[in-house]
Amino acid sequence: MYSEERQSLSDVTLMVKESLAGSTAERGGSRTSNISDAVTLTVSERPKPTVTIKPDRHAFGDTVTLRCDIYGEGFTSWRYNWYKDGLVSVFSELQEHTFSPVTESDAGKYSCYGTERGGSRYSHRSDAVTLRVSDPKAEVRVSPQKWLREGDPVTLICEVNGSSTGWTFSWYTVVSDYSGHYQLLSDSSRGAGGNYTVSSAALKHTGVYVCRAETDTPVIYTTFSNTQPLWVTGVSPPVSLIISPSRTQHFTSVSLSLSCKDQRNSDGWRVRRYTDSGQVEDCSSSLWSSQTRGSTCTNSYTSTADTGVYWCQSESGENYHPVNITVHSGVILESPVHPVTEGDTLTLRCLYQFTTPPNLRADFYKDGSLIQNQTTEMIISNVSKSHEGFYYCKHPERGESPKSWISVTGEISQISVLHTLSSVLTVCPYLLVTVVLIFKCYRMRVTSVEEEETSV
Template sequence: MSIKPSTDSEGSGISQLSDEGSGISQPSDEVTLTVSDAARAVLSVSPQKWLTEGDPVTLNCEVDGSSTGWTFSWFTETLSLDLSDRYKPLSDSRRGAGGKYSVSSVALNHTGVYVCRAERGKPTYETWYSNTQPLWVTGVSPPVSLIISPSRTQHFTSDFLSLSCGDQSNSDRWTVRRYSDSGRPEDCSSSVSGSQTGSTCTISSTSTLDTGVYWCQSESGEKYNPVNITVHSDVILESPVHPVTEGETLTLRCLFKYTSPSNLRSDFYKDESLVQNQTIEMIIPTVSKSHEGFYSCKHPRGESLKSWISVRGSHSESQISVLKILTSVLAACPYLIVTVVLIYKCCRMRRKKPE
């Protein structure tokens, strides 16, 4: 018996066993080859992806099926179709082991779509890029405002919808972008019935595919004023487009497309808990930070999608606090001056006292 390479027509290269002189050959023993894919990183966000300027947030990156020895890198996703340019590393993208990227106080420029990746060993073994996780940060006074008409976050199908970036000083430098079910940022005009002219995007006939987060983006990549827009066929929640200021009144209505008037008695929910039932509208006379959350409505004709309502601090309250501090300091100044003068005089008298 001798081992000879196979010479079949397809050049398989499988060795065969041959009895000398007999011309009889048999296949070799089976060899099992196992090819393993690269491990995948999994990204999550805590406490939530909708944030108000100044809130804390943490991105958590884990490697599926493994736990130790990894070093993590962090990226934001771009509009580029070229895979080599699709992910832009953060300036402080490497934060060592642990898989946590924390920001104690988010700013407007933290708005974006994030991914992570992990590596370990020598030679370096890298995971695939993680799933995407968007962060949406609403600010107190952003330099540009996303103006939506009709002015609400939820819209019926087949509606006309206009979105524009309201910066009268330099409107040409802004473009409306969106993040939808496609899973990556794209131009607003990518909508089936969408078109972009300057800083204005119009959707002539909305569909459920137009559901997504829309924002204004500058030529240099700055992102401002993200708004979550949803499109539904029958029932929608009428809620304010932009954050509500503490102390203001918040009014919510449940609208049904096929009745006139469209607002009917409905149940209203916050974070999936019933807060008010069988009313035409839900009114919160004095909004506080505790009212921030996801709201929806329901009546026999159907149920709306959820809308995030953000609450920001009052400017007047901040100003009053500063004034109180200044007033207290000024009121205390005379006493401090008198105290210093008395101490100075006492010291001089002690020096002049004869021994």
């Protein structure tokens, strides 16, 4: 840049000397010539271009335009020269250059300068502007929540870098994170617009989902999205996840046993889990546990990394009975694994790993509010729907436990309805016999009256 400025000043000096030559002269004496006519010397500053990027915000696959603007007096037409990352580039001599679509390789710092067409003048180089291009990334989220009851509506939403425009979406369930195996949903087309909606969730919808997006022109594929689990619980699942010890919170460095039980064939099920790290793992093919007999899975040495959701999967791939299990070092809350039925009794205890016995005298909280203090166990008789919520316990010296969700089901009302229907069905035969007898009596009476009228 310094040498360019110096050359410009030299040119100006030369022009001044040529203009003044002969204006005055001395010929071997004191005589001088007349003063020449005045001339105007105009020195134009070289203009400095500016580079703009349109649009300001863009992503992988968008159409992006670079524009070089040069404003200067006395300049008419420019040939444009572009630099990328400080190196001369000949990808364009035009004022605008468009990337369609823009890719990650186009990212960099761009600057320009101009040379006068049909002349010898040229501009300064512009300041560099940075073109940032992000990879197309699909992200999935759930609305309204990932824990559902049978019959609840739910929607999985897939977006690419915050926008779903111009993309076609496919939906998969995660078979195994370690093998990178994803299974395309048979009704994946329902998510073509970015939303995969289930109007009435069923137990079979329990699982871990991912999405992927693509465009036709040009052909661009995103990587698989983040994982999004859906957990659907029901009153009477076809299989139960049995946990020993029977609670949702567990200590570290102890043994934990899980098994799937049903009335038909317990050997046809396997235990799976989804950990906080986002991994989907199978008991029979992982390092965290071993499958001993049938569907029983044993973790002989628990750690906090074992925290996650565990469920049972059938041989055909259906998922049932998810349970949220927390492994914690210190104070834990002893709470039931299965939902509590309305009218039953709920008992909660606060346990500490490093005392014998482990029971602590502690305070108990529900949804952040203190409900009972300084007791070894909290007992709630005649549980109702209002008792549903997040519970935890807190000891002034040992600390507090993680939170556990206590679910309450209205199974008693269902039993009452079934009992009523059963009673009605039991009474129905007697009602039917009564109606038949009344009808026969009526027919006999009508026949008797008709005979009397005939004889008369």
